[in-house]
Every structure is written in C-alpha cells, then in structure tokens.
Amino acid sequence: MILGGTVEARDLAARLAAKGADAVTSLAGRATRPAYPGKVRVGGFGGAAGLRDYLATEGVAVVVDATHPFAAVMSPNAAVVCAELGVEYLRLERPEWRPAVGDDWRDAASLEEAAEMLPLASRAFLAVGAQSLPPFLRRTDAALIVRSIVRPDGGEHPNITMVEAKGPFTVEGERALFQAHRVEVIVAKNAGGRAADAKLVAARELGLPVIMVRRPAGQPAADAATPEAIMVRLQPHL
Ligand code: NAP
Numbered sequence: 001m002i003l004g005g006t007v008e009a010r011d012l013a014a015r016l017a018a019k020g021a022d023a024v025t026s027l028a029g030r031a032t033r034p035a036y037p038g039k040v041r042v043g044g045f046g047g048a049a050g051l052r053d054y055l056a057t058e059g060v061a062v063v064v065d066a067t068h069p070f071a072a073v074m075s076p077n078a079a080v081v082c083a084e085l086g087v088e089y090l091r092l093e094r095p096e097w098r099p100a101v102g103d104d105w106r107d108a109a110s111l112e113e114a115a116e117m118l119p120l121a122s123r124a125f126l127a128v129g130a131q132s133l134p135p136f137l138r139r140t141d142a143a144l145i146v147r148s149i150v151r152p153d154g155g156e157h158p159n160i161t162m163v164e165a166k167g168p169f170t171v172e173g174e175r176a177l178f179q180a181h182r183v184e185v186i187v188a189k190n191a192g193g194r195a196a197d198a199k200l201v202a203a204r205e206l207g208l209p210v211i212m213v214r215r216p217a218g219q220p221a222a223d224a225a226t227p228e229a230i231m232v233r234l235q236p237h238l
Contacts, residue, residue, distance in 0.1 A: 001026055001055070002064045003078055004036075007195050008092055009066035012227040013037045019238055024058075028074070031149050031166075048077045055087055062088040062237055064230055065220065069093055070132075070189055072216040079220040092230045093222035094192040096215065097200060104209040111135045114187050114211045118142050125183040127199055128213070132189070145181045168195040174202035187211045 002009050002016075004025040016023040017038035029042040045051040055063070065078050075091070082089035099105045108114035111128065115135040118124050123143045126136060130148040137157055147163040161181065178186075186203050188196075190212050203210050224230045 001058070001060045001062075003067045003074060005031075005067050005071065006094075007193060008094060008227050009064075010036065012064060012066055012092065012230055015227055015231055016234075021234075021238055048081050051077060051081045052085065055081065055085055060087055062090065062234065064090045064092055064234070066092040066227075066230075069096075069191060069215045069219065070129075072219065075219050089220070090223045090230060090233055091220045092224050092227065093219075095225050096190050096192050097197060097212070099212075100204065102204045103200070104203075104207070105212045106209060108187075108211050108213045111213055114213050115139055117211050118187070119185060123182050123184045125178060125181065125186045125199075127186065127188045127196065129189070136187075145183060169198045171198045171201045171205070174199045175205060178202060178206055178208065183208065185209050185211060187213065189213045190215055 002012055002023060002025040004010065004013070004027050009025060013023065013025045014037040024039040024041055025036060027036075027040060027042050028044060045054050054060075063078055063082050065075050067074050079089050079091070106117060108117055111132050112135045115138065118136075118139055121141045123145065124136075125145045125147070126133065127147055130150050130153075133146060133153075136142075136144055140159060142159065144157075144160045145163060146160055147165055149164070149166045151162060151164060163177070177183075186199060186208055188199060188210055200210060224233060
C-alpha cells in the first residue's frame with residue numbers, strides 16, 4: 001500500500017501498475033484529484049487502531065509512506081503500526097529545499113513562529129495550504145494573500161485575499177502574482193520538490209524575503225528520496 005498525497009506517490013503508483021503489482025494507493029481525500037493509476041482507497045483509517053485493522057484485514061505486506069513531509073500524524077502512525085504488525089515500512093521523502101545565492105530565507109520552526117515573524121503591517125503571501133492558515137489569522141495588522149487548492153475555514157476574514165489555484169506553477173506566473181498583489185514577504189513550508197519551487201525562484205528574482213517553515217520534528221527517517229529508489233527496495237515483493 002502506498003500512502004499518497006504527493007507527486008512521488010502518483011509516480012510510484014504508475015510504476016507499480018505498469019509492473020502489474022498488487023498495489024493500492026491510500027488518499028486522505030481532502031483534495032480533488034485527477035484519475036489515479038492503479039487501485040485507490042480514500043479517507044482516513046480512523047487513527048492508528050483503524051490502520052492496524054486495515055493492514056491486517058487486507059494482508060498488506062509493505063507500506064510505502066509517500067505522504068507529504070508535513071503529514072505529521074499519518075507518517076508516525078504508519079511507522080508505529082507497521083512495526084507492531086511486522087509489516088515492512090518504507091518512507092519515500094523528497095529532499096528539502098536549500099537556499100541558493102541571492103535568497104533571503106528566514107528559518108521558522110513552526111507555522112506559529114512564522115506567523116509571529118511577519119513584519120508589522122506587511123503584505124504576506126501564504127503558500128502553506130488551507131489547513132495551516134489558523135496561526136496567521138491572529139495577524140490582523142498584516143494583509144494575507146492566501147493561495148490554496150480549497151477555500152479554507154477563515155478564508156472570509158477581512159484581511160485575507162484568496163487565490164484558489166493548484167500547482168505546478170511557473171516562475172513567470174509567480175512573479176506576476178507577487179507583483180499584482182504587491183507582496184512583501186512569502187511564507188512557505190519546506191516541502192521540497194519541483195511542483196512548488198517556482199515561488200522561491202520568483203522571490204529570489206524580486207528580492208523578496210521568504211519565511212521558510214522547517215519540516216515537523218518526529219517524522220520517520222526517509223528510506224529513499226525518489227520513486228526509482230523505492231522500486232529497487234520493492235524488488236523482492238514484485
Ligand atoms: P496528517 O495531519 O498527517 O493527517 C491527518 C489525518 O488524515 C490522518 O490522521 C489520517 O486520518 C488522514 N490521512 C492523511 N494521509 C492519509 C492517507 N494518505 N490515506 C488515508 N488517510 C490519510 O496529514 P495532512 O497534513 O492532513 O495531509 C493529508 C494528506 O494530504 C496526505 O496524504 C498528504 O500527503 C497530503 N498533503 C499534505 C500537505 C501538507 O502540507 N500537510 C500538502 C500536500 C499534500 P486517520 O487518522 O483517520 O487515519
């Protein structure tokens with residue numbers, strides 16, 4: 001079973017489908033999605049106990065955790081439950097973004113810290129996802145430009161401008177967006193990968209600071225950074 005929700009999970013699902021492997025991708029089901037390769041199941045398991053039941057009932061031999069690096073509940077749950085059941089657990093996690101020459105990144109340990117770090121009365125572009133908005137709502141002095149796949153709770157707040165969009169994004173598009181909204185600072189989660197890195201290039205080009213939120217502590221260690229490398233690890237099962 002692949003725990004999905006990332007570009008890498010979809011890529012891995014396609015590779016396994018091409019091999020005729022008996023694989024299923026599990027999705028949380030909060031975002032709309034285009035057709036997925038192979039079998040799919042949707043929705044939470046009902047915590048660790050529900051996941052344990054599912055893995056045992058379905059006779060799952062190996063779990064590839066390809067959730068987003070910020071999925072701080074699902075990943076630790078999966079690692080613990082797999083260890084209890086003796087099911088092989090592999091974590092597919094793409095590398096973090098690193099600052100390049102010309103970047104002005106400010107490190108934040110959490111979304112709460114990032115919200116506190118916004119300069120007073122600034123115009124901030126939040127590329128953090130709908131679920132991560134609440135800590136920023138306290139910053140009533142700031143103008144928040146929020147991009148999200150779905151309209152978040154609190155999205156009707158008076159100091160929020162919503163931009164509903166789904167990546168991948170282009171550098172030109174990001175630059176135009178930042179200029180149109182007179183953005184002064186960007187807040188991003190250190191997700192890594194190519195689908196969302198255009199905003200970082202645009203920020204560098206425009207000389208805008210980026211408050212970069214660190215990945216959550218306590219995530220299981222990565223076993224591989226790419227679907228190709230996971231396929232090698234899965235070879236004994238294929
Ligand atoms: P989370 O906080 O770790 O998960 C919250 C709950 O959602 C989990 O306890 C679990 O419910 C359910 N869940 C999460 N991933 C699931 C999966 N692949 N299959 C079935 N249930 C799942 O994670 P999250 O931040 O809400 O992320 C949810 C999904 O969105 C993940 O698949 C992740 O890859 C994707 N995603 C997250 C982000 C982000 O910034 N966090 C960004 C892009 C995509 P139960 O406890 O009931 O099993």
